[in-house]
Amino acid sequence: MSTPHEAAIRWRWFLLVCLLISGSLTACHKENVSPSAAQLPTVAVRIQTIQPQQHLATEEVVGTVRARLRATVEAKVSGRIEKMLVAPGQKVKTGELLAQLDAREIQARLDQSLALREQLSRETERLRLLVKDRAVSLQEFDATESRHRVAVASVTEAETMLGYTRVTAPFDAVVTRKLADVGDLAAPGKPLMELEDPAALRLEADVPETHIARIQLGDKLPVRVATSVAGLEGIISEIAPAADSSSRTFLVKLDLQPGTNLRSGQFARVAVPVGESSALRVPVGAVLQRGQMELVFVETNRVAQLRLVKTGKRLSGEVELVSGVEAGERVVTEGTAQLRDGQPVEIRP
Numbered sequence: 242m243s244t245p246h247e248a249a250i251r252w253r254w255f256l257l258v259c260l261l262i263s264g265s266l267t268a269c270h271k272e273n274v275s276p277s278a279a280q281l282p283t284v285a286v287r288i289q290t291i292q293p294q295q296h297l298a299t300e301e302v303v304g305t306v307r308a309r310l311r312a313t314v315e316a317k318v319s320g321r322i323e324k325m326l327v328a329p330g331q332k333v334k335t336g337e338l339l340a341q342l343d344a345r346e347i348q349a350r351l352d353q354s355l356a357l358r359e360q361l362s363r364e365t366e367r368l369r370l371l372v373k374d375r376a377v378s379l380q381e382f383d384a385t386e387s388r389h390r391v392a393v394a395s396v397t398e399a400e401t402m403l404g405y406t407r408v409t410a411p412f413d414a415v416v417t418r419k420l421a422d423v424g425d426l427a428a429p430g431k432p433l434m435e436l437e438d439p440a441a442l443r444l445e446a447d448v449p450e451t452h453i454a455r456i457q458l459g460d461k462l463p464v465r466v467a468t469s470v471a472g473l474e475g476i477i478s479e480i481a482p483a484a485d486s487s488s489r490t491f492l493v494k495l496d497l498q499p500g501t502n503l504r505s506g507q508f509a510r511v512a513v514p515v516g517e518s519s520a521l522r523v524p525v526g527a528v529l530q531r532g533q534m535e536l537v538f539v540e541t542n543r544v545a546q547l548r549l550v551k552t553g554k555r556l557s558g559e560v561e562l563v564s565g566v567e568a569g570e571r572v573v574t575e576g577t578a579q580l581r582d583g584q585p586v587e588i589r590p
Contacts, residue, residue, distance in 0.1 A: 281584040286576035288540050288588055289527070292568055293519040296556065299463075299512035304446030306466070306507040308437035309496065310412060316342060316427035317405040325423050327434065333410040339434065342406040342427055351399035358396050361389035414438050417505070437505055442497045444475050444509050447490035452513045456480070462495060463512045466503060473501060475511060521566060522559040527574045528552060538573035538580050539566065540588070545573060547582035 320342035327339050365386050371377040408427075414436035421433045444464055448456070456462070456477060464473040475495030484491050495511060497503065528550070529536040535552050538545040550565030566572065573580065580586070 281581060283585045283587050284545075284576055284579050285587045285589050286538075286540070286545070286573045286580070288571045289523060289574045290569065290571050291521045291523060291562070291566060294522055295517055295519055296522075297514050298516045298518040299554075300452065300515045301465070301510040302446045302448055302452075302513050304444045304495075304509050304511055306442055306497070306503050306505055306509055307445050308439060308505045309441040309443045310414070311417075311435065311437035311505075312411055312414070313432045314339065314408060314411070314434050314436060315430060315432055316340075316408055317429055318342065318347065318402055319426065319428045320344065320346070320406060322421060322423050322425050322427055322433075325419070325421070327416045327419070329416050329419055331416045333414055333416065333436070335410055335412050337410045338407055339410055339416075340408040340421075340427070342408070344403055344406040347399060347402045347406060351396065351403055354392060354395040354399045358389070358392040361385065361392045365389045408433060410436065412436075412438060413440075439505065440499060442499075442501065442503055442505065443478065444495045444497060444511060446493050446495070446509075446511050447485070447488060448493045448513055450484050450489050450491065452515055453480070453484075453491045453493075455514050455516075456493070462514075464495065464497065464509055465512070466507060466509045468507065469501065469503065473497060520553065520561045520563075521568060522556075522561050523572050524574050525555065525558055525560050527572055527577065528560055529577060537562070537566065538577055540571040540573055540586055543585055543587075545580045545582070545584050545586050 322340055323343050324341040325339075326341070327333060333339065365382075368377055368382040368385050372379060372382045415438075416434055417437050418435040419433075420435070421427065421431070427433060458477055458480060460477045461474050462477065464475045466473060475497050477493060478496045479492075479494040481492040493511075503509075523537065527537055529538075535550050537548050537550050539548045540546075548565050551563045553561035553563045555561075573586070575589075576586075
């Protein structure tokens, strides 16, 4: 058991340690304190009093970019492919030869028809002279003349079939797929290649039946493609008259303006109107991004106060503020880069 003298000594040491710790904490606190708001310079800013604004509420519907003019090329006659003159990605002009089929069988048929036509032509001319001299009957001459007309038609048919052995481009296009090659058997109904015109594109989207009543032919709707920074616009050119029974959606086609640098098959979204809504909106530049946080400066009594907000949809250079601010507050729209919380501001006109 300690004496009263030893207890007094321990009490003095305890007080000394407490004083040292208290002094250290006070010094650290003084070193870490930031300058007061009164010491910060005044920054000139522009502000905007935010008020609820009515705008058209939309819902994005996914779709696919496709060519307005596309075709699957097939042969009209059967035959082995002798030449395949195109490859995927190649541009072709209207009437350009794409593939050549083996034409020996049809050529032989044409030669037979030509020989028969020449024979019956001479026979018809000979009988025409004999009919004048009444050396042959008129019935015999009519029968020969009919066979001559049949031979002429056979020549025309064979020439047409021979032309079908040359597969040509139906319009200016780009070859997107090649489905056959040299040596393959071409036949009616068997695709050889696919073509499309990349100069005229459209967006095909399946619009839910709940929204179809809000759109009509000729409407202009915003279109968004991930690879395109610029805003796009599509004009509704077709609306399916009946809904798909499995998905309950209507196929809607929107023509896109030329020169968009898009490609067929790309993924896109179209904003379909669903009604009117009210929202607080500010310019996109007024919102600061700090990691995962979105912040704005609100001016109160010539002082900028940092405010944590949540944003919504973006539209025409403005962003919707879902929470964090209220109608009537004054948000700093220009000069936010130099601002700190609590810094005095000067409002520019």
